[in-house]
Structures are given as C-alpha cells and as structure tokens.
Amino acid sequence: MKVxxxxxxxxxxxxxxxxxxxxxxxxKFARPDGLxxxxxxxxxxxVETRRFFAKTINASSDEEIVFTSGATEANNLALLGVARANxxxxxxxxxxxxxxxxxxxxxxxxxxxxxxxxxxxxxxEGMLKLDELEKALRPTTILVSIIAVGxxxxxMMPLKEVGEILSRQDHKIYFHTDAAEMYAKMPLDVQDxxxxxVSVSGHKFHGPKGIGFLYxxxxxxxEPIMYGAESFDKRRPGGENVPAIMGMRKAAELAFEHMxxxxxxxxxxxxxxxxxxxxxxxxxxxxxxxxEKRTPYNVNFSFSFIEGEAISLGLSLEGVEVATGSACASxxxxxxxxxxxxxxxxxxxxxxxxxxxxRFTTKEDLDYTVEKLKxxxxxxxxxxxxxxxx
Amino acid sequence: xxxxxxxxxxxxxxPRNLGRIENPDAEATEGSxxxxxxxxxxxxIEDNKIVDIKFESYGCxxxxxxxxxxxxxxxxxxxxxxxxITWKDIVERLGGLPPVKYHCSNLAIDTLRKAISAYEESLVxx
Ligand SMILES: Cc1ncc(COP(=O)(O)O)c(C=O)c1O
Ligand code: FES
Numbered sequence: 001m002k003v004x005x006x007x008x009x010x011x012x013x014x015x016x017x018x019x020x021x022x023x024x025x026x027x028k029f030a031r032p033d034g035l036x037x038x039x040x041x042x043x044x045x046x047v048e049t050r051r052f053f054a055k056t057i058n059a060s061s062d063e064e065i066v067f068t069s070g071a072t073e074a075n076n077l078a079l080l081g082v083a084r085a086n087x088x089x090x091x092x093x094x095x096x097x098x099x100x101x102x103x104x105x106x107x108x109x110x111x112x113x114x115x116x117x118x119x120x121x122x123x124x125e126g127m128l129k130l131d132e133l134e135k136a137l138r139p140t141t142i143l144v145s146i147i148a149v150g151x152x153x154x155x156m157m158p159l160k161e162v163g164e165i166l167s168r169q170d171h172k173i174y175f176h177t178d179a180a181e182m183y184a185k186m187p188l189d190v191q192d193x194x195x196x197x198v199s200v201s202g203h204k205f206h207g208p209k210g211i212g213f214l215y216x217x218x219x220x221x222x223e224p225i226m227y228g229a230e231s232f233d234k235r236r237p238g239g240e241n242v243p244a245i246m247g248m249r250k251a252a253e254l255a256f257e258h259m260x261x262x263x264x265x266x267x268x269x270x271x272x273x274x275x276x277x278x279x280x281x282x283x284x285x286x287x288x289x290x291x292e293k294r295t296p297y298n299v300n301f302s303f304s305f306i307e308g309e310a311i312s313l314g315l316s317l318e319g320v321e322v323a324t325g326s327a328c329a330s331x332x333x334x335x336x337x338x339x340x341x342x343x344x345x346x347x348x349x350x351x352x353x354x355x356x357x358x359r360f361t362t363k364e365d366l367d368y369t370v371e372k373l374k375x376x377x378x379x380x381x382x383x384x385x386x387x388x389x390x
Numbered sequence: 391x392x393x394x395x396x397x398x399x400x401x402x403x404x405p406r407n408l409g410r411i412e413n414p415d416a417e418a419t420e421g422s423x424x425x426x427x428x429x430x431x432x433x434x435i436e437d438n439k440i441v442d443i444k445f446e447s448y449g450c451x452x453x454x455x456x457x458x459x460x461x462x463x464x465x466x467x468x469x470x471x472x473x474x475i476t477w478k479d480i481v482e483r484l485g486g487l488p489p490v491k492y493h494c495s496n497l498a499i500d501t502l503r504k505a506i507s508a509y510e511e512s513l514v515x516x
Contacts, residue, residue: 307427309450310402313394317403327425328450331490335426346426383408383454385419385430385446 002319003365007204008151008181008298008356009323013247014206020250021208024243031239032232042242046232049249056256057198058189059215066214066235067245071180072102074199074214075145077236078176079106081222082143082197083115086174090140094118096128096157097341098150100178120146124343125289126155134165143174148182152325152338152354153288154298156182163194174220180204180212184255185297186263196220202244206358207251211244255359262359266296269357273299273366280370281377287339287352296357300325302344303351305387306380311353314376320369325352395485398455405454407461409444416509420501424493427453431461431505439468445501449494452487456480456495460502469506475499 004012013021030036032043050062059065068074083093095107097119107117118136121129128146137144144166149156159177166173176197182188183198184205190198198215202208216222216235228237277284283304288294303311308324315322325336327350335349344352355369381387394402411417411432419430427449434442443465445457459480464472477495481487487495 305448307448307450307453310454313399313402313451317399326450328427328453328494333425333490333493350426383405383446384448385428386448 001368002321003369004321005355005357005361005365005369006321006323007358007361008354010203010209011206011358013203013208014251014254016254017207017247017251021243021247024246028242031242033230043232046240046242046245049245052249053200053213053252054215056184056188056252057215058191059217061218064216064218066216066233067240068212068214068236069210069241070203070212071100071178071199071201074201074212075100075102075178076106077214077222077225078197078199078216079103079110079143079145080225081235082174082176082220083110084113085221085223086142087115089171090138090142091115092118092138092140092142094120094133094136094141094144096120096146097122098126098128098153098155098157098338099145099147100151100180103145103147103178116140122150122155122341125293126150126153126287126338126342127289127293128157128162130158130161130165133162137165137169137173139171141169141173143176145176145178148177148179148188149185149295149298150288150338151181152336153300153342154295155289156186156293156295159193159195163192167194181295181297184252184259185295186259190215190217202248202251205251205255207248208244211241211248213248258359263296266357266359266361269361269363269366270294270296270299272363273355273370276366276370277301277373281374285348287342287344287348298357299355301353301355302339302348303353303377304347305351305384306377307350308352310380311351311376314380315353315369315372318372318376320372323354323356325349325354393488394451394455395487397483397485398452398487401455401458401484402451405445405447405458407442407444407458407465408446410446411442411444416505416512418501418504418508420497420504422449422453422493422497425450427494427497429453429457429497429501431457431501433505433509435469435509438470440464440466440472443502445498449497450491452491453494453497455484456487457498457501459483460495460498464502469509473503473506475502 030038050065202211287300308326309329339349414432
C-alpha cells in the first residue's frame with residue numbers, strides 16, 4: 001500500500017485535469033494574442049477563466065486575476081511589485097513568523113533594497129498575535145502579508161481581524177495573503193476579509209504544477225517584476241501557459257464542487273487520526289492548534305527521543321510519505337522555523353512529522369499510516385540512547 | 391528527502407551491532423553541534439582489541455547507517471587500528487553520502503574515538 005501524506009507540498013493531478021491540459025496542448029494550442037480565430041477563441045476563454053477565478057473569491061472583476069507560474073511568483077509579484085510601486089509612501093512591510101519560505105526570502109530582498117520588515121510573532125498554537133500586529137504598524141507601513149494557513153503547523157490565521165485592523169488605519173496599507181494552503185479548501189472572500197492581494201497555487205488542489213494566480217484588487221499600485229513584449233496581461237508578460245491555466249481551472253471547479261463535503265469529512269478523519277496517535281503512541285506533542293483553528297488538511301506531531309528524517313525515511317520504506325521539520329532533513333541543518341516560532345525547541349522540531357491530506361484521503365490510508373508509524377517510532381525509540389525512563 | 395545509496399538504506403533498515411552492552415569496558419556519548427543529534431557507543435575490549443561494539447542513535451538515517459558501518463569496520467581491530475579509521479573510510483564503504491550528511495559519519499567516528507579514549511584513561515593508574 002502507498003499512502004501519500006505530503007499534500008501540502010503538492011497533490012496529484014486528477015484525470016479530468018490531465019485531459020484538459022492535453023486538450024489545450026494538442027488541440028486548442030493558440031495564444032490569446034493572434035488576430036485569427038483560434039487566438040480570439042483562446043482570448044475569450046482566458047477572460048472567461050479569469051472571471052471564473054474572480055468569482056471563486058468574490059472578486060469584482062476578471063481583470064483582478066493575474067496568472068503566474070505559481071504561488072512563489074504570485075508572492076514575488078505581490079510583495080516586490082507593491083513595495084517598489086509604493087516606496088514613495090513608505091518603506092515598511094509587515095509579515096508573520098509563519099510565512100512560507102518564498103515570502104521570507106522576498107522580505108530579505110526588500111531589506112536589501114532599503115525596506116524595513118517587521119515579523120509579527122505567533123502564539124504557541126501558531127495563531128498570529130493581533131496586538132503585536134497592531135503595534136507593528138507605522139505611518140510608513142505600506143504592506144502587510146500574512147499567510148492564510150500555516151503550511152507547517154496548520155493554523156488558520158485570523159485574516160478577518162487583520163483586515164479590520166488594517167482598514168481602521170488612517171492611511172492605506174495593502175493586505176496580502178499567501179493562500180496556497182487555503183484556496184479551494186475553504187471559503188475565501190476578498191471583500192469579507194478586506195484583502196487586496198491573494199496568492200494561489202494550482203498544484204495544491206490537484207491542478208498542474210507551475211501555475212497559479214495573484215488576485216490584485218482594482219486600484220492597487222503595483223509594478224511588474226518581469227518585462228516583455230505586449231501581451232494578454234502587461235502585469236505578467238510572456239506566452240501564457242494556457243494548458244496549465246485551463247487545467248487549474250478544471251481542478252478548481254472540482255475542488256469547489258467537493259469543498260464543503262471534503263472539509264467536513266477530513267475534519268472527522270483528522271480528529272480520528274489525532275486521537276489514535278495520542279492514545280496509541282506515548283510521548284507525542286501535537287504541533288499547532290486543535291479544532292476549528294486548525295485546517296482539516298494538516299496534522300503535525302513531534303515524537304520525543306527520535307529524529308524526523310529517520311522517521312520519515314522509515315515510513316517511506318513502508319510506503320507512507322510525509323514531511324519533517326528536523327534539522328537533519330534540511331540543507332542548512334536548521335530546525336524548522338515554524339516549530340521554533342510556536343515556542344518549540346530544537347528537540348521538538350527534530351522529531352516533528354507533518355501529515356497533510358487531500359480530498360481523496362481515506363480512513364484506510366490513516367489506519368495504515370498509524371500502524372506503520374507505531375512500528376517505526378517504536379523501532380527508532382529502541383535504538384535511541386534517549387529514553388523516557390532513563 | 392535526500393538520495394541515499396542502497397547500502398546506506400540497507401544499514402538503516404538493518405543496522406548491525408545495534409543496542410547496548412551491559413558492563414561495557416568503555417562507553418561514550420557524543421552530540422553533533424551541526425544538527426543536534428546524539429549517539430552512544432559501547433565497547434568490549436580484550437587484549438587491546440575491540441571484541442564487541444554496539445551503538446544507539448538519536449540521529450538521522452545517515453547517522454544510523456554510518457554508525458552501523460563503523461561498528462562493522464572496527465569490530466576485531468586493535469585500538470590503534472580503530473583509531474586510524476576516518477569518516478571518509480566509512481563514507482567510502484557505504485558507497486557515498488550526500489555531502490550535507492558527512493557530519494553524521496563524523497559523529498560516528500568521534501563517538502568511537504571518545505569511547506576509546508575513555509577506555510585508555512580508565513587504564514591509567516590501574
Ligand atoms: C504556503 C505556500 N506558499 C507558497 C508555496 C509555493 O507554491 P508554488 O510551488 O506554486 O510556487 C507553497 C508550496 O510549496 C506553500 O505551501
Ligand atoms: S545526524 Fe543529524 S543530520 Fe545526520
């Protein structure tokens with residue numbers, strides 16, 4: 001049996017999506033910028049597809065959707081594009097301690113360009129500290145970027161409260177969220193949350209890799225980060241990846257169709273999975289919040305006295321694929337920053353394993369995972385010099 | 391996940407000389423500053439020869455595999471011979487390791503050497 005529980009990293013493309021991609025590679029292969037019929041057709045379809053995506057987040061116009069090569073590029077366009085276009089108004093940017101690595105690296109680039117960046121801490125559950133956010137705001141703050149759902153510990157950030165706080169300020173502060181782990185998994189309404197920019201990635205919901213979009217609220221001052229010939233969308237020049245865009249659209253249609261039911265079903269499975277691990281394995285700590293504050297797509301545990309890379313390799317040899325926050329599994333040998341941000345220590349990061357679901361994950365998958373996990377954890381604890389009783 | 395050789399995976403899955411020795415002639419625990427891992431080595435020594443060796447590891451797959459290979463290599467060697475074994479020898483015997491994992495084999499060697507030193511010190515004044 002094979003169980004893939006690293007769906008926060010990527011998901012498999014479903015057949016309907018693959019067929020759609022193939023269609024736009026082999027049959028409807030035109031670009032939107034020719035003056036002939038097949039190009040005009042693609043032009044119309046792209047506009048209609050932007051309208052579709054706009055509707056999924058309650059945006060008001062199709063022109064507010066910019067297709068990108070994924071959430072990394074969307075994050076780059078949002079942060080670099082808005083910061084650079086608004087630097088006359090201010091040079092201060094605020095992010096959270098749980099941002100994805102892409103936002104963290106972009107923040108470093110902005111610092112080198114002379115911007116100041118404040119990182120707002122999270123509490124022990126990985127929830128943003130709203131009072132700290134409020135304190136961080138300055139007259140020179142131009143942009144706040146808060147991840148929608150912590151990709152390692154699964155905390156769903158209080159975006160609505162952040163939107164309220166930002167809208168109460170005397171000057172305009174753009175509000176961006178990296179919604180890679182939220183979009184198509186739960187409702188996201190840019191009006192309700194008062195969002196100006198939203199990053200989305202197609203391969204997180206069974207779409208193709210290398211495609212995503214950035215929502216840009218009308219009126220947002222933003223610069224492109226790439227320059228090219230005149231094209232469909234001057235905010236992002238170059239030949240549109242039409243097959244991937246149409247594949248992502250199909251994936252989104254299917255995901256939204258099953259969204260509510262999947263959310264409910266995965267919430268039950270999550271409770272079941274957490275319950276089994278907590279009752280059947282000793283010395284475990286759940287990383288991140290419980291209940292409604294946690295995305296139903298994520299479970300993250302630390303297993304004491306053993307190391308995560310060994311756990312994940314052990315599980316992989318049994319057919320179960322997961323992620324770890326262990327320093328040993330990272331190129332830099334740094335422990336996972338999300339575990340440190342929620343107040344965990346090096347050891348807790350060391351033994352952390354992230355299990356992330358998709359809408360096809362079944363109870364059988366999780367039962368199999370628990371059985372293999374028990375085996376691997378017990379085996380590694382037997383060979384560890386650290387033991388509870390010693 | 392990193393790419394490991396078949397032999398590394400084999401030593402990870404079936405580590406040789408795993409566990410503890412009751413009443414060892416020497417033992418040592420070392421930690422890696424690089425990643426925070428730990429291992430313990432137990433030695434049984436007769437006539438200056440390592441007649442038995444066991445290890446425990448709180449470490450990554452590469453650490454478990456290098457420790458396992460190290461024990462296999464040094465078992466039966468004299469202390470002088472064992473001291474000459476380097477982390478590079480172990481990595482070579484395993485058919486290579488990702489460079490970011492070299493320090494894991496270092497930990498295995500450091501712990502062995504520390505255990506040997508502990509044994510030699512225990513002899514002083516006897
Ligand atoms: C929260 C978050 N943001 C951004 C990304 C990057 O997405 P992409 O692979 O589309 O660039 C990911 C996935 O790795 C993610 O989980
Ligand atoms: S012992 Fe930590 S990376 Fe190998």
